[in-house]
Amino acid sequence: MNGSAEAATRTRTLQISPGDLEAAHLDELIREIEQRSLFYYQEKNKSLRARYVYGTIFLIINLCAWFIRDYAQKTLALLPYVSSCGPEGSHCFHTLGVLRMSLGCFIFYFIMFLSTWNTMKLYEAQNSWHSDNWIFKFFLLVLVMVASFFIPQLYIQIYGEIARVGAGIFLGLQLVSVIEFITWWNNYWMPHDQSKQSCSFGLVMSIAFYIGSVCGIAVMYYFYGASTACGLNIFFISCTVVLLIVMMVMSLHSKVKNRGLLSSGIMASYIVFLCWSAIRSEPSHTKCNAHTQNGHTDWTTVLSFLIAIGAIVMATFSTGIDSESFRFEFRKDEAKEEDDIPYSYGFFHLVFSLGAMYFAMLFISWNLSHSAQKWSIDVGWTSTWVKIVNEWFAAAIYLWKLIGPIVRQPRVHEQPQPTAAEVDR
Numbered sequence: 001m002n003g004s005a006e007a008a009t010r011t012r013t014l015q016i017s018p019g020d021l022e023a024a025h026l027d028e029l030i031r032e033i034e035q036r037s038l039f040y041y042q043e044k045n046k047s048l049r050a051r052y053v054y055g056t057i058f059l060i061i062n063l064c065a066w067f068i069r070d071y072a073q074k075t076l077a078l079l080p081y082v083s084s085c086g087p088e089g090s091h092c093f094h095t096l097g098v099l100r101m102s103l104g105c106f107i108f109y110f111i112m113f114l115s116t117w118n119t120m121k122l123y124e125a126q127n128s129w130h131s132d133n134w135i136f137k138f139f140l141l142v143l144v145m146v147a148s149f150f151i152p153q154l155y156i157q158i159y160g161e162i163a164r165v166g167a168g169i170f171l172g173l174q175l176v177s178v179i180e181f182i183t184w185w186n187n188y189w190m191p192h193d194q195s196k197q198s199c200s201f202g203l204v205m206s207i208a209f210y211i212g213s214v215c216g217i218a219v220m221y222y223f224y225g226a227s228t229a230c231g232l233n234i235f236f237i238s239c240t241v242v243l244l245i246v247m248m249v250m251s252l253h254s255k256v257k258n259r260g261l262l263s264s265g266i267m268a269s270y271i272v273f274l275c276w277s278a279i280r281s282e283p284s285h286t287k288c289n290a291h292t293q294n295g296h297t298d299w300t301t302v303l304s305f306l307i308a309i310g311a312i313v314m315a316t317f318s319t320g321i322d323s324e325s326f327r328f329e330f331r332k333d334e335a336k337e338e339d340d341i342p343y344s345y346g347f348f349h350l351v352f353s354l355g356a357m358y359f360a361m362l363f364i365s366w367n368l369s370h371s372a373q374k375w376s377i378d379v380g381w382t383s384t385w386v387k388i389v390n391e392w393f394a395a396a397i398y399l400w401k402l403i404g405p406i407v408r409q410p411r412v413h414e415q416p417q418p419t420a421a422e423v424d425r
Contacts, residue, residue, distance in 0.1 A: 039122075039123075044122065048342060051317070051348070055316075055317045057141065061145075061356070064101055065102065065359065066305075068097035068098060068100075068101055069094055069095070069098050070374045072092075091156070092149055095368060096156055098360050099163070099360055100149050100156060102163060102359065103151070103156065104148035108141050108145075109349045109352040109353035110349070110353040112130070112352075113346050116129065116130050116346050117345070118346065121340065122341060126345065160364075164366065166354050167358040167366075170316075170319075171386075171393075173351060173354070174319050175390070175393060175394045178394070179397055182398075185266065189262060202262045203261070203262075206262045206264075206265040207261075209268060210248075210261070212269050212272075213265070213272045216276060220237045220272075221237055224237070224279050230288035232288075236278065236388060237275060237279075243271055243392075243395045244272075248268070251264035255406050264398075267395075274388075274391035278384050278387035281378055281383040305375045305377055308377045308378070309377070312358070312362060316359075319355075320347070320352055321348060323344035323348070361386075365379050366378075367382055
């Protein structure tokens with residue numbers, strides 16, 4: 001009996017068809033794919049959450065830099081005993097204190113850039129380093145921030161000069177990101193195969209942006225260019241008007257690929273805002289500046305200052321996650337794979353390291369030799385001219401984006417037609 005049972009078992013084993021084996025193998029493969037997809041999904045979520053952690057760190061450093069500039073000399077009693085801080089700690093407060101905070105922030109994010117710049121896949125070790133290991137990164141951040149206060153003053157001054165260049169590069173990257181967003185917005189609401197509804201909505205928005213721009217110009221002329229003595233302000237505002245007209249005309253040209261009033265309207269509002277911001281950055285004692293400071297800190301001053309810090313952080317964050325705008329044209333159409341990282345980690349940290357230089361320049365008003373007033377940010381003639389040049393540069397980039405494809409088009413040279421005598425030969 002036992003022998004017959006074993007034989008029956010053997011027979012059933014041999015009767016398993018190749019199809020059953022293939023089905024079992026397929027089920028195992030499906031489970032493996034599902035586990036891998038779940039792993040990639042979790043890693044992407046961790047990576048996306050990590051962006052906000054880095055942004056929060058950047059915000060906290062900004063607030064600490066403001067505290068070091070305005071109030072630290074009265075509250076921090078240990079720094080005067082650090083040899084690199086000079087007599088009574090004068091080299092670690094005000095302007096130099098902001099530069100030291102900026103340098104520590106720059107070093108931290110630049111280390112992150114160097115360690116993640118070539119990350120491509122979610123399963124790589126650099127992905128885990130970017131999204132995890134927060135305790136170790138916290139100690140690294142504290143170490144570089146503290147170490148920056150032991151660096152001699154001469155090297156801090158050299159860093160300040162380098163930070164001017166880095167802040168300028170940051171402004172350039174920010175402009176490209178803003179213009180790419182405006183182009184996307186224009187293509188979204190006014191596509192080539194547009195419906196009547198989307199076209200009408202895009203036209204309404206275009207009119208609204210242009211009306212806002214014209215009103216902004218009128219307000220600036222009224223408050224900042226009311227008399228002939230305010231020649232510089234009148235020059236700034238008049239240049240903005242010329243740029244508005246040129247951008248509108250070029251955006252409607254028949255040969256322009258991305259033509260349309262919506263993108264030029266948004267861009268017009270943006271450069272009007274830059275012009276207004278530049279004039280507002282003029283020193284408060286200037287007779288043509290309607291925004292004067294009376295030396296007292298009221299709630300509007302505090303609110304404006306906090307909004308300005310929030311704008312710095314948001315500008316850095318939005319530019320850092322917009323790596324797609326800076327990819328080469330032949331790489332923009334590459335299909336995303338499941339295990340690809342959701343954004344460029346290296347570019348993200350590089351932008352934040354440049355943003356550290358940028359916030360330092362705003363806090364010291366681009367001036368390395370004089371300390372800014374309390375609760376002020378980006379005020380002074382240097383700040384004014386930086387913003388004006390930034391406005392002109394933004395208009396130049398936008399105009400080049402319109403006419404660049406036309407200029408780069410290969411020209412077709414017409415061949416001269418042969419004469420009848422040449423044909424007979």
